[in-house]
Amino acid sequence: MWLARNIRESGLPCLYLARGNAAKDAAAVALLGTPTVVDPRRPAGIVPTLQRLVAVGRGARGGLHEAGGGPPAVRVERATALVTHLFDKAAAGRPPSPDEAEEGTRIVLDTVSEIGIRAWLDLVWRHDIQVYQHSLSVAGFAAAFAAELGFSRGDRQRLAKAALLHDVGKALIPHAILNKPGPLTPDEMAVMRTHAALGADLLAKEDAFGSDILDVVRYHHERLDGSGYPEGLTAERIGDLVRLVAICDVHSALTERRVYRPPLSAAEAAAIMEAQAGPLDPDLLRVYRPIIARAGGAAGGPSVLG
Incomplete structure (x- = not known):
């Protein structure tokens, strides 16, 4: 004991x-x-898990993360370890630690500001754990988007944190569905779609996460034309923070490696996203387009936008 x-x-x-x-x-x-x-x-997962825990342990002992320094690759290691811990807690039915969410968000903002979105993505994608990569990728896109929009530091922090946490409900989705190497059946898709509400309900247990963060987690799959889920909201009921993260989420999904398809190029991602102007906010999409060009293919695809 x-x-x-x-x-x-x-x-x-x-x-x-x-x-x-x-x-x-x-x-x-x-x-x-x-x-x-x-x-x-499942021994294949033990070694990378140990590596991430070592990174967390270094931080807990007062290492590099307290000073916010170290090479970008080390900071990404720390951010990956933090996100891993956030999801582990969520899988156990506990809300993420607000302090860890804050630290992870600071790492994203500072590192993307220093090295740019493409270099951030290249470092994030060295870690072969898709759900965590996606959270860090979306947070990186959100950090770049906030800078493009000229947000204050406080608003940048708020947007990036919402993006970092947006998919936390996926920790509560069965692995067989979450990691399925192919399209989901209608029944599996119905289960997958519960992640948004599950994540928001989990975060609501912790008072430190405000209503704006909860809205992003619950509604990031809503679309302005009412075609999204979980509630089929239309434009007047979808807040700005949700609209911003939705764009980053779609971009990340299109340009990530998936077991059933390669990542899309910048031009392909831009074409698909612009075709969704209407469901996605068209004015925000216009502002976001330079980020697609700078990011290129997040997992190594072409970086030139035609």
Whole structure:
């Protein structure tokens, strides 16, 4: 018991190897606090998980993240570790830590400002974990978008944080659906679409996340023409922050590697997004177009926009 208490109080990351007994595993997780759970029957995932926990541990001991310094690659390692921890907590039914969300957002804003969106994406995509990559990619696009719009630091922080958290509900979607290497069936799609409401309801348990953040998490798949989900909202009911993150989310999805298709080029992504002007905010899309050009293919596609 004293060891478990010391682990909880240290703030250091903890790895727990599941034993396949649901009751014992749940008891161990509750005792340890919020450990990262690894299934030893899937050994391929243990090494990258350990690498991410080492990055978190360095930060918890007062390392590079306190000064906000270090090479960009190290900062991306830290951001990936933070997002991993946010999703691990969400998978256990606990809202993400506001402090970790703030730290992750600062890393995104500062690093994208320093090295640009394309270099940020290149570093993020070194980590082969799609749901976390997507969150960091969308947050990077949001940081670049906020700068393009001339937002204040506070508004940039708010937008990037909403983008970082927008898909947290996917931590509660079954892995068989989330990681399916191909199109989803209608029933699977119905389950997938619950992630927006699940994420918002989870964040609502933590008072530090304001209503604007919750709206982004719940409504980032809504469209101005009423064709989106979960509520089929139309333009007058969709806020500006939601509209901004929706554009970043679509761009990221189009230009990411997927097991069933290669990433789209900048020109292909721009053409698809401009065809969606109407469902997506057309005025904001016009402002966003230079970001598509600068980002190019997020996973290594052509970087020149025709």
